Amino acid sequence: MDLSKRKFKEDFKKMLTEVYSMDISESESTEQFFTLGNLLRSYSSKNWSRTNQQYIEKQKKQAYYFSMEFLLGRMLKSNLLNLGILDTVRNGLQDFGIDLEQLITIEPDPGLGNGGLGRLAACFIDSMATSEIPAHGNGIRFKYGLFKQKFVNGYQVELPENWLQNGNVWETRKMHAAVTVRFYGKVWLEQNAAGVLEPHYSDTQDVLAVPYDSAVIGYDNSTVNTLRLWSAEIPPKDDITDYWSYIHQRNQIESISEVLYPDDSNYEGRLLRLKQEYFFVSAGIQSILRHYKKMHLHMNHLAEKVAIHINDTHPALCVPELMRLLLDEEHMDWDHAWNVTVNVMSYTNHTIMSEALEKWPIDMIRSLLPRIDQIICEIDRRFTMKMSTLFESALVERTRIVEGGNVKMAHLAIIGSHSVNGVAQLHTTILKEKVLHDFFLIYPSKFNNKTNGIAQRRWLMLANEPLRDLIQRKIGNEWETTPTELNMLKAFRDDKDTLHELAQIKQLNKERFAEYIKQTMNLEINTDAIFDVQIKRLHAYKRQLLNLLHILSLYFKIKDDPQADIQPRVFIFGAKAAPSYTYAKQIIKLINSVADLINQDRELENKLKIVFVENYGVSLAEKIIPAADVSEQISLASKEASGTSNMKLMLNGAITLATLDGANVEIRDRVGDQNIMIFGLRENEVYQYYRDGSYHSRNYYERNPVLHRILDALIDGTIPGAEAEGHSIFDSLVQYGDEYFVLRDFDSYAAVQERIDHLYRDTLKWQRMALINIAGAGIFSSDYTVQQYASQIWDVSSKVHPL
Structure with a gap:
């Protein structure tokens, strides 16, 4: 859409007067948001009518x-982007003393x-x-x-x-x-x-x-x-x-x-x-x-x-x-x-x-x-x-x-x-x-x-504007409508300036998310830490529990040796459980109880934090995903149909930690084994267990001292406030067969997490992996799907x- 800043400002003032009979100086954010929304509807109405008419006529x-x-x-920012007037409107509003980002938050x-x-x-x-x-x-x-x-x-x-x-x-x-x-x-x-x-x-x-x-x-x-x-x-x-x-x-x-x-x-x-x-x-x-x-x-x-x-x-x-x-x-x-x-x-x-x-x-x-x-x-x-x-x-x-x-x-x-x-x-x-x-x-x-696939316009162009700007400077903007053009970024995998800039963008996004968490949860998080993210529906097969057991292992490791050489971590969860899904709700309670235990322990010296955001949805995802270093895709192999958070996170430069499940297999094929962290049972191994019935989770509890200590913590009072939930989850894992093989995959998962700990210390190597993931993400555009x-x-x- 061809729209000058002058014309937009005229239209905005006219619409505000028509809808609310007031001047800009009298208006507040809500009036400004609805005025802008109505204006965008008027801008798109002719094409909407013309599109429908063409479908009928032809x-x-x-x-x-x-x-x-x-x-x-x-939808406000997305509609502005798709109309091609995002920067024009942002600048025009700025002339009125109106912050577009503030208006965006008005929309539910x-x-x-x-x-x-x-x-x-x-x-x-x-x-x-x-x-x-x-x-x-x-x-x-x-x-x-x-x-x-x-x-x-x-x-x-x-x-x-x-x-x-x-x-x-x-x-x-x-x-x-x-x-x-x-x-x-x-x-x-x-x-x-x-x-x-x-x-x-x-x-x-x-x-x-x-x-x-x-x-x-x-x-x-x-x-x-x-x-x-x-x-x-x-x-x-x-x-x-x-x-x-x-x-x-x-x-x-x-x-x-x-x-x-x-x-x-x-x-x-x-x-x-x-x-x-x-x-x-x-x-x-x-x-x-x-x-x-x-x-x-x-x-x-x-x-x-x-x-x-x-x-x-x-x-x-x-x-x-x-x-x-x-x-x-x-x-x-x-x-x-x-x-x-x-x-x-x-x-x-x-x-x-x-x-x-x-x-x-x-x-x-x-x-x-x-x-x-x-x-x-x-x-x-x-x-x-x-x-x-x-x-x-x-x-x-x-x-x-x-x-x-x-x-x-x-x-x-x-x-x-x-x-x-x-x-x-x-x-x-x-x-x-x-x-x-x-x-x-x-x-x-x-x-x-x-x-x-995913819409790269929302998940990169809107959610991560600094990264969008970097990509446009390096390879132009053809990737916006032909996403596989992102592959051209591989030419910069050994360019130190590009990799340093990529690291700076990630740090900026982490700082923005940390500020949001401080304002909304009154929790300080270390932006030099690895931001380890698992955001998806809460279901046992997605194995948020596996993530939590590993967090407890790190907690005990630091408590046993405060000088332990562990890269600081911030573990970020976002998930809703279905109202009638009792077990999933018990897992939420347990994660929050462990978060209270860890986040209030000053002896950890900011090496470990858990952030479980409330009411996870699209707008929260747009804050979390650009800040993520690690993408947790740890469902039991054969259970996740595809996953799409894996695609959004890789597009924003997070390194995927995954089982070979769903689209993780295709992500691995796209970026190569060296740029993804694969662990755990394969699909054929899971089905072999189903056929022969040879998996006995209690053996892992009894024979693995690390797991034994972690699981005992669920029932011995180590985690305050979650005694009932701890016993229920302990029984599901040890007494009742561990339906999703959490204990079976624990050692493999922990080993890959330790590898991440060491890789992250080499900034250039880590950012090279991140860049290759971004470059490989174009094929997973919903445009192609x-x-x-x-x-x-x-x-x-x-x-x-x-x-």
């Missing part, structure tokens, strides 16, 4: 990315995601617009999002995160595009005059789905796609006879779009989650078909103009819902409708964890979604009948959708899609060879890999060709 095939989560982060982080899944979706929609791919996001406008995490006496407490309290400047309510979603009631089929079965409904609960659209602005181009989020509302009523009954019904309906991932430890919570999944699926597909009809094409051609992507199993009901609409509303016969549905749908699997492969009781679906139940059962019947002629009965039974009184959502998504992809090479291999092997035997051509989706799965056009 009858472009469009993709729709259905995701329960979109972890967007703050939308709580629309939990971790990597939601952030991946956010990176994808950014990259789709940047790559000029006609593709849009579809999700739920959660009023409270996930939850605001607070630590009270070390325990996680969940509070509502009302991110919409002051409104969302980026969204537009589209009441004219609202649709009705039906729940409950009775449904039956009757033949019409033409002899065709038609469904009839009674006693349904109707919910009004109202869309809120936000512009997704492409970087350095004129493409503006759409993120459509749905809000649940009670339909307008003119005949309210019982006011309190009406209020109760309204609250019930509005709860559908209130909280991301309600507590599913009870029936009511699971029912609400199922409601949420059908709500945004049905609303989204109804909206898509309405848009498709504007092209005046027959429904038989839907797959030529529409691609629907199922991001994880949450939107798997896309399959029966599209069938419902084609059968019941468009009067297609079953075979034609099924052919269209399969060719429209594609599915990404994000996990091999059995508990994350959703299953819903068939009785719950039958009660809540009676017509969808009929269609799912018919899909299952026809699949079983067809496959029984081709494969042995045992395999067919294992791949059925309806089994044991449950509907298996991953099975529904696989059977109802033309493409099934994993998100890293290792993950896809495990899906094909183990987790989904039966389906791979049936549908070998459906399976493919699309390694995840979505270009592969577009060309290989969705068959939609892009002005950029994939690698």
Whole structure:
């Protein structure tokens, strides 16, 4: 966008007057933020309208990315960057005495995601617009999002995160595009005059789905796609006879779009989650078909103009819902409708964890979604009948959708899609060879890999401007839209001036983060220490416990010998645990108790500190990642589908400490063994243990004196305030088999950590490793990932060709 500073200042003053009827001298940060947001919306509106119009006029095939989560982060700075006016606006505001960085903090982080899944979706929609791919996001406008995490006496407490309290400047309510979603009631089929079965409904609960659209602005181009989020509302009523009954019904309906991932430890919570999944699926597909009809094409051609992507199993009901609409509303016969549905749908699997492969009781679906139940059962019947002629009965039974009184959502998504992809090479291999092997035997051509990626614009150009400036001086700016150009940085791996400057940038970022921690946690941290970072969802398989056991080993080493030659460390954690995941919450409490023990011990002389930030999210990640020296990617091999924090951290020059899990394998291949720290069991070794049952964690406790002392500390009172949690975790590791092989991998992990301790002392060598990681990170751009989706799965056009 071509915008002078003078024109921006004129526009800003005019917008402030129009919206708030005040002068700049009278305004405060909140008015200034909303004024700037409204101004950016006006700047992008013409391109947004033009983009949508071109898609219709040229009858472009469009993709729709259905995701329960979109972890967007703050959008102000990102929109300024993508419009190409970041520096212009920053300088113009400075003339008014306004600090852009201060305005950025006014915007709340939308709580629309939990971790990597939601952030991946956010990176994808950014990259789709940047790559000029006609593709849009579809999700739920959660009023409270996930939850605001607070630590009270070390325990996680969940509070509502009302991110919409002051409104969302980026969204537009589209009441004219609202649709009705039906729940409950009775449904039956009757033949019409033409002899065709038609469904009839009674006693349904109707919910009004109202869309809120936000512009997704492409970087350095004129493409503006759409993120459509749905809000649940009670339909307008003119005949309210019982006011309190009406209020109760309204609250019930509005709860559908209130909280991301309600507590599913009870029936009511699971029912609400199922409601949420059908709500945004049905609303989204109804909206898509309405848009498709504007092209005046027959429904038989839907797959030529529409691609629907199922991001994880949450939107798997896309399959029966599209069938419902084609059968019941468009009067297609079953075979034609099924052919269209399969060719429209594609599915990404994000996990091999059995508990994350959703299953819903068939009785719950039958009660809540009676017509969808009929269609799912018919899909299952026809699949079983067809496959029984081709494969042995045992395999067919294992791949059925309806089994044991449950509907298996991953099975529904696989059977109802033309493409099934994993998100890293290792993950896809495990899906094909183990987790989904039966389906791979049936549908070998459906399976493919699309390694995840990240938007380098947010995670480097915005989060780490000093590093961005260094890279631009060294290799220009072509890497901003062709990220593999970062590879040119390798030419400077032996240039001492560049390496020293890289070290200075890292130090600056560490000092900024240290200042933030001092202000928010009243904790002083040593910026000359190694900043060792593990930021991700709290789950046992991600093994924050392994990290903590090593920290305790260092603590005891220093306590035994205060003169021990140990490089100072600051261990940084950021993680939320699901409200019903008791074990994960116990780990949080234990980490915080160890942090209290270590951070208050003056004898350690600043050699060791633990920082566990509250309410970890995108904006906190943008502070932590540029400051990181070490990237902890220590999940048990075979458990992490991909990981994306590994990519963000390497892009910012952190050295990856990792098992060969998920995308860590591909990072290793990219940077070489000498520039990554690999430890622990390999995937084949983990599965060998599963086969022969030969792992006995108690042996490691009894035979390893270092581990013995550490584990005893969990139960002997060494760690004040976590006695119950310590005993529970001790038992999980020693008595109950150590499900994720923490004790088995401890020695290997500790040895690599000691190697890091020595390597870090050689500044030039460490920065050379950091530079090679930055140079190798370009291949992990989400730009390339979505270009592969577009060309290989969705068959939609892009002005950029994939690698």
